Amino acid sequence: MATLRKPAAAQPTGVLLRKDIQTLGIICENAHNECFKPSSYDLRIGSEYLNTNGEQTAIQIPLRNCTVIIPPLGSVIVSTHEIVEIPKNVVGKFNLRIKLAVKGLFVQMGTQVEPHYKGRLFATLHNVSADPIELKLNEEKDERERIFTIEFFFTNGDADPPKNPKEYLRLRDFIDNLSFTRSPLSTLLESFDAADPKLKEARELLGTAKAELKLAVDDEIRKTQEELTSWAETEVATSVAKELKEQSKGWRKLVIDFGIMGLIVVVIATIMPIAFSIAMERARTATLSDEERTMGGRISAIETGLGALHDTLSGNDKLEALSISLDKVNATVRALEIENSEMRRQIEELHRTGYTDDQNPGENPAQEQ
Structure with missing residues (x-):
């Protein structure tokens, strides 16, 4: 006689919601309640970062109440403050927040976080703008820039554990065996400078002109604000003087009316005894x-x-x-x-x-x- 098998429990599917992320403990360390969104989580910048212009440099740990500064056309490798632990039936995907992208940051990373992974997440940020970009990092007040947003999805089943599980808890663990490439933009600009010194001079003049233009614009804005303030004060003073003048006319008429009434009363009081x-x-x-x-x-x-x-x-x-x-x-x-x-x-x-x-x-x- 054949035996009936008990049907397997249905696997959850779709995007994990806030309660699912918290219940499964995916953000296993340094989670912050304000970073949880309805169906995602905002990852904050870690305490270690690495500047690179094609050559590996020492890992830097910013002092308290400082900021991480990415120079124009510069790059920096950053880590997340949070440590994640991905379950066997969950996969994660993260990317740069739009707030930083519009400032001129560009990110390079492996966007998918595989099941069974535990550790911090890492990425390279490129500043493609002409201005330095600052990332807030205040350990004393626990104020850190939110740099990435990560989402989690259920898989169709349980993933097999990796043969060589990786666990990166420090930035040095991640970069020890990496080689760095030079920034294409930096390399191109260096070749221009080497080929024609006039281009370098032109760039310097352009930077000076930009600074002078900014000062001129700021000065013009300040003068315009002063003129508007002066005009507003004059208008207000004129309006107040006009209002006071109108009120003065009203009071003068009232005093005249009361004077006439008083004179009539005096005349009546004088005539009445004589008539009597x-x-x-x-x-x-x-x-x-x-x-x-x-x-x-x-x-x-x-x-x-x-x-x-x-x-x-x-x-x-x-x-x-x-x-x-x-x-x-x-x-x-x-x-x-x-x-x-x-x-x-x-x-x-x-x-x-x-x-x-x-x-x-x-x-x-x-x-x-």
């Missing part, structure tokens, strides 16, 4: 005139009554009674005349006193007391 005094005087005069007319009417009525009584009386028998009545009437008339005279005197006194007080209030405080 005139009205009181007229009221007193009207009252006195009414009282005089009333008293005069009463006296006239009494005189008319006396005349009529004198005409109607006759005979000697009534003479005595009439005489007594006339005496009483005369006494009454005299009393009324006295009363009328006293009233006239009081009215005149009241009229004089009241008019003086209204016209000159508080003029003689001693009399008022």
